[in-house]
Amino acid sequence: MADTSAATARARVSASRAGEKSRTSWLTTQLEDERVLGYVLLVPAFLLIIVFIAYPFALGVWMALTDKVVGQPGSFVGLANFAKLLDSDIFRTAAWNTVFFTVVATAIKAALGMWLAVLLNRKFRLSRVTRAAVLLPFIVPTVLSTLVWLWMLDGTFSVFNWILRWLWDLELSVFGLVVKEDFGYIRGPNWLGDPAWAMGSIIMANVWRGLPFFAISFLAALQTVPTELYDAAEIDGASGWRKFWNVTLPMIKPVAIVVVVFSFVVTFADFQLVYVLTRGGPYNSTHLLATLAYQISMHAGNLGEGAATALFMVPLLFVVIVLQLTYLRRIGVD
């Protein structure tokens, strides 16, 4: 009697175990299916994108279609904001400035970055230290380093102008020249206050700040190029320059394109640096779409129009990114 009840109990236990097992194995089988697992793994990233990117973006689009100003609910005005912007001189100046700033700064960064990377790729004493030091502009907070630039480019205290003056003095004393008309000292340009120089100045600061990213990315790419390829090219008769054109550049092209496009996007939307240095002045000569959008929405309180200004960046960047993706897919074939 006792024997049988013990046996039934045991049977029940084993039955419930089996049930548990089948439940876990159902989950396991589901997760082993890559279609299911893929979606499960995507969920966290998807949520983050919705909260931090999709929602603000949608909000921006909606705002751009209203006449919302700070403190009041806006009403739908269709494309009126966009039409108004296209008509305004300052917007057109800012749009042109943005394109000019981005293209020139990215081109300089790419060229200098490549040059720096090639230099850093050589083995020399302290090469590791130097490589680390190159990253410095990249890790200092932008606002902080930009404040230093502000100081260096100051109309009166500019260190560049002091150096120019020193060189001028040196030249005078070396050549023993006597200058009849006394200029006092040579005045350097008013870097940020002169419309002719301001754009150049902010490009210079942007290049300084963005160069490490290019140099380090290119350097990383350079180090993946097998050295035998250079040996082979050398035996094939390639000079240093030829090796660069026919081996280095094609080998790092995929990385280079991603880096350039990424930097293009970031530079295109640059705000901090320009805002700290010039606030778009003098005479709007350095106004970019980002600073203009900020000015319209935050200073003038015109949120709808500001959002529309910012949205103008989207189609341009979209084209750039599509071009990049198509290209990468094409060369990804082989």
Add this chain to the structure above:
Amino acid sequence: MAQILIKDLYKSYGETPAVRGINLTIDENEFVVLVGPSGCGKTTTLRMIAGLEHITAGEIYIGERLINDVPPRDRDIAMVFQNYALYPHMTVHENMSFGLRLRKLPKDEIGRRVREAAEILDIGELLDRRPKQLSGGQRQRVAMGRAIVRNPDAFLFDEPLSNLDAKLRVQMRTEIKLIHQRVRTTVVYVTHDQVEAMTLADRIVVMNDGVVEQVAPPQEMYDHPATRFVAGFIGSPAMNFLPCKLTGNGSGLSVILSDGIRLNVPANRESRYRDYADRDLMFGIRPEHLTEQRQHTNAEQQDFTCKVGVLEPMGIDTMVFMNIEGADVCARAAPRSVKGPGEDMMFTIDMQNMHLIDPESDRIL
């Protein structure tokens, strides 16, 4: 199509020497193979000939020209690398023609040369592919094609077959030999595979630890190694080495391997060895000259008995391992003649092919 002359070549990386004084003359159209164990300086030597490595001391001439300070592109040599080093972003045609384009040859000339090389190598169908779309063997051919189109003074190969599987390696080996017969050029070929060296070379250069041990044609290298290292390196399975004592036996000399094994030295070697009588020496014999007991075909074949240790059947022969006075010895016997492990077996040794090594200098007497 030029002679290469290497004089007292020396190379060190910082403090560590990689090549320590090499002298070598490679004749026009000769196929020379540098062979030796890993790290002996083969690649370093080749790269110095190519101009990819700075020469620490010594001189290299190609033809009449001292090329120590001539950059690779002005040396008129072509090189095939171990990992092929094909340009991944170029097609096969572009890979092969790159050197010619840099030298600004006329277009039709480039096309003609690439087609010719492609025909020799049987890669005509692959000209529009990228290296990634090729098998290892095909890449190997393209790498050779890139060298052939240049029509250089000399070809340098650095272990070109080591990335191929065993079967393909044998096939490509034959093919390289055929190509050399067709495109007659000076070749310096590096390998660590002694079979490759034996089969390909006009002359073999055995290197060890940065120096040349011996330079000789393959058969001579096999028959008359100069040092113990060469004797052990060339030939597979390797030569057996046993400590021995050389003693006089009345009129002649004999080698004593153990109490039971006493072998007479051939009469024609006696004058060569006489000075070493009563010394402890090293006796060397190749497995193929140590067989199951056979009918003697010459007077220098002698028999002895030894206990069988391990058997390794190879199909055509069975390797019989035994122990003589602490030394492992390998004999090459006919499969049906061998006794089981632990049993005594009669062997015939051909003393005509014996070697005696002076343990102090490691030179073959």
